[in-house]
Amino acid sequence: MPPKFIEYLQEANRITRTVDHLLYVTYPLIQDKKILIKILTELKKSTAFCINSILQYEYLLKRIPLYKDPKMNFKNFINKCAPRYQMSSIENQKITELFQIIENHKQSSMEFKKNNQLIILTETSQKIIKIETIKEFLQINKKLIENIKTQILDKI
Template sequence: MDEISALLEKANKSIEVADHLAYVTYPMVKEPKLGFTIAEHTLSACLNATDALLAYERMFKRIDHYPNSFVSKIDIMKRDIGPRYNIERKHIFIMEDLNTILSHRKKANLEFIRRDKLVICDPDFDIRTLTMEKVKSYVYESKNFLIRINTILKSKNDRRH
């Protein structure tokens, strides 16, 4: 249970940082590249919350051991855990989209700002854009996701004691 609590705490801290960067720091400095940092913190928060829920499920042997990869975790969330706890598909989609954008950025050899959009261009000239509005909506929805996960795990923990 300590592992689950630690993961939840990390998730809550990451979403607090993302929220602060999006709604306090960004309006002051107006630096569009903060969008990537906010996206990284948001994804980190969602993944830590997902890991906490997966650890909880594994502790009660509701799921088998799984590879420690993003794809397998998301697959388990879609297939087993999401329906069991009524987790909305849009939250899973947000994690997939953030992961795609951030992995695309790692491969990209060109990124620039155009009309308040972050434009990422990889070696194959595949172009992705990221706006602050999109990032802020992801932060907002991710906060709702974390509230849901916290509610699930706290209520389950309270019943055990």
């Protein structure tokens, strides 16, 4: 059985390939808001698997502690691991934005698509997400997977 960090990486890679297909093949044909929401949800899941892979690996090397609180682990990732895996502060902000969008989606009272944008309404705010932004999230996710492969798998 492979180590947990490899399992996380494999799952993130599988999800990312699926998201890529949904975004570049399926969505242009169907153009449904449910597909955009699914893409964002799966991107968040893939990014979380990538982060968990890094955290597990770094924990095994005794570079970082792991916490039961996911928010503490995320802070740990941003502060200690992200620089080691060539993630810029802008990319870290985009990852945080993706996670926040999913939180907004869970709390939203209404979502709709207008002019190739997804609009998520909550009781206190509205969030407009352009297709280009979703593509940026995907590119950051792919970069994170590649950085993990070069930093971890090439050393095993």
